[in-house]
Amino acid sequence: MWTDVAAESREVRAVADASTDPNAGRLFAAKQTASMNAARESQLLRDLNTLATFIDVYCKHRHRGMSKTPVALKTHDITRICGRDLELCATCHKLLAHAFVKRTRCPFDPKPMCKKCPDHCYAPEYRVRIRKVMKFSGRRLVLRGRLRYLRHLFF
Numbered sequence: 001m002w003t004d005v006a007a008e009s010r011e012v013r014a015v016a017d018a019s020t021d022p023n024a025g026r027l028f029a030a031k032q033t034a035s036m037n038a039a040r041e042s043q044l045l046r047d048l049n050t051l052a053t054f055i056d057v058y059c060k061h062r063h064r065g066m067s068k069t070p071v072a073l074k075t076h077d078i079t080r081i082c083g084r085d086l087e088l089c090a091t092c093h094k095l096l097a098h099a100f101v102k103r104t105r106c107p108f109d110p111k112p113m114c115k116k117c118p119d120h121c122y123a124p125e126y127r128v129r130i131r132k133v134m135k136f137s138g139r140r141l142v143l144r145g146r147l148r149y150l151r152h153l154f155f
């Protein structure tokens, strides 16, 4: 009987310690950071998927008849990001590689719209090209009701 009471009071103390333990707070913060990272990661993947879709649509319609090769990047697993393989002309392949690296390295959180970003990170030549792609493919995708997840990507 006496030992039960002692055990109980130890438990009570343990609970009290947990609520004032700075480590518990740190653990909570770490969990929060992890879930924020997960949210950022899934936003990133959606944006990369959108960029690939836009460039793919553009290349299909504007670069018909040009020789196309399967997209392979050292930096990203394109099949995982797009859910399928992608074939682009050499010009669009380069644009996609540039866009993927820039989007992945974007330091802003939350990410502003590219158009309103204080720091335009694209090389000027690529910026001109991606804007053409966004305009052309954006219009086509809107017409087909396939436009989602676009807020931060308007150039």
Ligand SMILES: [Zn+2]
Binding pocket: 058, 059, 060, 063, 088, 089, 090, 091, 092, 093
């Ligand atoms: Zn192309």
